[in-house]
Amino acid sequence: MKVLVPIKRVIDYNVKVRVKPDNSDVDLTNVKMAINPFCEIAVEEAVRLKEAGTATEIVAVSIGDKKCQEQLRTALALGADRAIQIETEETLDSLNIAKLLQKIVDEEQPGLVILGKQSIDSDNNQTGQMLAALTGMAQGTFASEVKVDGDKVNVTREVDGGLQTVALNLPAIVTTDLRLNEPRYAKLPDIMKAKRKPLDVKAAGDFGIDLSPRATLLKVAPPAERSAGVVVESVDELVEKLKNEAKVIS
Amino acid sequence: MAILVYVEHDNSELKADTLKTVAAAQAIGGDIDLLVAGHNCQAVVDAAATVSGVNKVLVADNAAYEHQLAENVSALVLELAGDYEHILSTALSVGKNFMPRVAALLDVAQVSDIIGVESADTFVRPIYAGNAIATVQSLDTKKVITVRATAFDAVATDGSAEVVALSNATDAGISAHVSDELTESERPDLGAASVVISGGRGMQNGDNFKLLEGIADKLGAAIGASRAAVDAGFVPNDMQVGQTGKIVAPDLYIAVGISGAIQHLAGMKDSKIIVAINKDPEAPIFQVADYGLVADLFDTLPELESKL
Numbered sequence: 001m002k003v004l005v006p007i008k009r010v011i012d013y014n015v016k017v018r019v020k021p022d023n024s025d026v027d028l029t030n031v032k033m034a035i036n037p038f039c040e041i042a043v044e045e046a047v048r049l050k051e052a053g054t055a056t057e058i059v060a061v062s063i064g065d066k067k068c069q070e071q072l073r074t075a076l077a078l079g080a081d082r083a084i085q086i087e088t089e090e091t092l093d094s095l096n097i098a099k100l101l102q103k104i105v106d107e108e109q110p111g112l113v114i115l116g117k118q119s120i121d122s123d124n125n126q127t128g129q130m131l132a133a134l135t136g137m138a139q140g141t142f143a144s145e146v147k148v149d150g151d152k153v154n155v156t157r158e159v160d161g162g163l164q165t166v167a168l169n170l171p172a173i174v175t176t177d178l179r180l181n182e183p184r185y186a187k188l189p190d191i192m193k194a195k196r197k198p199l200d201v202k203a204a205g206d207f208g209i210d211l212s213p214r215a216t217l218l219k220v221a222p223p224a225e226r227s228a229g230v231v232v233e234s235v236d237e238l239v240e241k242l243k244n245e246a247k248v249i250s
Numbered sequence: 251m252a253i254l255v256y257v258e259h260d261n262s263e264l265k266a267d268t269l270k271t272v273a274a275a276q277a278i279g280g281d282i283d284l285l286v287a288g289h290n291c292q293a294v295v296d297a298a299a300t301v302s303g304v305n306k307v308l309v310a311d312n313a314a315y316e317h318q319l320a321e322n323v324s325a326l327v328l329e330l331a332g333d334y335e336h337i338l339s340t341a342l343s344v345g346k347n348f349m350p351r352v353a354a355l356l357d358v359a360q361v362s363d364i365i366g367v368e369s370a371d372t373f374v375r376p377i378y379a380g381n382a383i384a385t386v387q388s389l390d391t392k393k394v395i396t397v398r399a400t401a402f403d404a405v406a407t408d409g410s411a412e413v414v415a416l417s418n419a420t421d422a423g424i425s426a427h428v429s430d431e432l433t434e435s436e437r438p439d440l441g442a443a444s445v446v447i448s449g450g451r452g453m454q455n456g457d458n459f460k461l462l463e464g465i466a467d468k469l470g471a472a473i474g475a476s477r478a479a480v481d482a483g484f485v486p487n488d489m490q491v492g493q494t495g496k497i498v499a500p501d502l503y504i505a506v507g508i509s510g511a512i513q514h515l516a517g518m519k520d521s522k523i524i525v526a527i528n529k530d531p532e533a534p535i536f537q538v539a540d541y542g543l544v545a546d547l548f549d550t551l552p553e554l555e556s557k558l
């Protein structure tokens with residue numbers, strides 16, 4: 001079974017983003033970038049499926065400018081077999097990303113597509129579900145466990161009340177939650193090997209899809225700052241303040 | 251202009267956050283219909299009919315919708331979508347699961363997790379774990395939107411909407427429910443509680459969460475956790491507060507043994523009053539806390555419980 005893993009280049013999760021002074025967008029100049037943490041979990045899951053003999057080939061795909069090749073190389077170092085970059089200078093919204101990925105699904109015919117449940121920049125939590133809709137596949141979102149069983153995959157999902165397990169017909173779409181696995185670190189020899197693995201570049205404009213944006217970003221503002229509070233010296237003082245100053249307990 | 255709001259429920263109870271999503275719908279403006287998709291969900295339908303400002307409650311009560319599988323529910327909403335300009339759902343696990351599927355089937359984008367309505371096509375939403383707030387104008391004719399409930403005030407429940415039974419029964423046949431493993435708790439829902447007390451890695455193990463329980467009992471609080479506490483297996487996943495867990499905004503949030511990573515802050519920094527108990531005076535949680543207590547939690551918690 002072939003596994004397709006779409007990944008995204010995003011701000012490193014340790015970096016606190018700043019808003020541009022003109023409020024047009026966030027400022028990403030000279031900011032450390034990385035593979036989206038949920039995408040990294042997706043790559044790891046695919047690699048584990050391959051190690052278990054369930055997956056036979058892992059194809060990583062990313063949509064973005066040339067720099068996203070770095071993240072594709074990371075995926076290759078972690079164990080993906082080959083990579084596809086769909087090149088575009090534009091920031092595309094989730095629907096257009098899903099439409100491009102649909103084309104790759106048509107070409108590659110994977111048995112399973114594993115994506116991150118959300119990217120930590122736009123926090124949209126949409127692409128996997130949209131790709132599932134466009135390809136007519138079943139979806140197992142927010143996965144904390146994935147078990148392929150014949151022509152089905154059982155996905156345990158993190159939901160509001162706890163966990164839910166669903167059985168999906170293959171091919172299917174899975175989106176990863178944090179506890180699906182703990183991604184490995186790429187070893188130096190694997191990083192070297194990754195440089196020689198195949199990486200195809202395709203132009204986003206060549207797929208015959210209308211990629212015009214569906215929304216206009218009017219403004220990006222910093223959030224309301226909380227004013228710094230006070231340090232209390234004792235539990236007594238804390239209780240007193242909560243009762244008489246904040247009036248949140250009685 | 252008409253708006254369809256999807257009702258979040260578990261077949262027996264209407265989730266209170268739906269009342270906040272209806273408030274978002276009112277801010278957009280238009281005739282509001284509710285959709286209840288489930289099975290043997292009469293109690294939910296009865297509750298939905300009392301939601302203020304609602305025109306009709308559409309009910310699809312069928313085995314195909316019992317577990318609100320995304321494949322089936324999205325097909326149902328698609329069948330109804332023609333009559334509506336806006337389709338809204340709360341940004342909880344059911345809505346987050348099926349709504350983007352609806353959007354893609356309608357060939358429109360989705361505006362996720364809105365915290366404000368500027369006009370019928372312009373919405374405010376947090377990005378980058380809430381470290382930036384974007385205002386976006388949707389260019390699509392139909393708008394598919396999920397709503398962050400904590401940003402809106404619940405509407406009243408003194409209405410009496412007309413209930414319309416639907417005969418739709420689409421089972422896409424590509425997915426099936428296998429099992430649920432739900433956390434049983436007598437405590438208030440994290441999203442609905444006016445007081446939340448959360449423990450982090452500093453709690454050291456699951457047993458020590460008992461130290462929070464006594465306090466939670468006295469305050470009628472819900473108990474939450476950081477990702478580190480959930481990952482370590484101290485408590486179940488549904489207790490995680492943060493960018494990728496639950497978003498809470500209670501009157502009082504008490505963070506115990508939590509450092510205050512941006513991903514955790516994203517889920518709680520809109521709380522009215524924040525208390526931090528941490529032995530490290532440099533912990534970033536103190537930068538957002540109204541009241542900080544630099545102390546060992548193992549001394550503090552028993553004392554706090556006894557003094558409440």
Ligand SMILES: Cc1cc2nc3c(=O)[nH]c(=O)nc-3n(C[C@H](O)[C@H](O)[C@H](O)COP(=O)(O)OP(=O)(O)OC[C@H]3O[C@@H](n4cnc5c(N)ncnc54)[C@H](O)[C@@H]3O)c2cc1C
Pocket residue numbers: 013037038120178449450451452453475476477478479490491492493494495496506507508509510511512513514517527528529530533545546547548
């Ligand atoms: C993609 C992604 C998504 C994430 N999503 C979330 C999310 O939704 N929610 C979330 O919480 N995190 C999330 N995280 C994780 C986040 O980055 C932090 O790792 C996590 O919040 C840390 O949890 P913590 O504060 O409990 O642990 P730590 O950072 O280890 O902090 C423990 C704190 O306990 C204090 N402490 C220890 N012992 C005591 C004691 N005896 N008395 C008093 N204080 C004590 C320490 O001083 C320390 O400040 C996410 C990370 C990533 C990469």
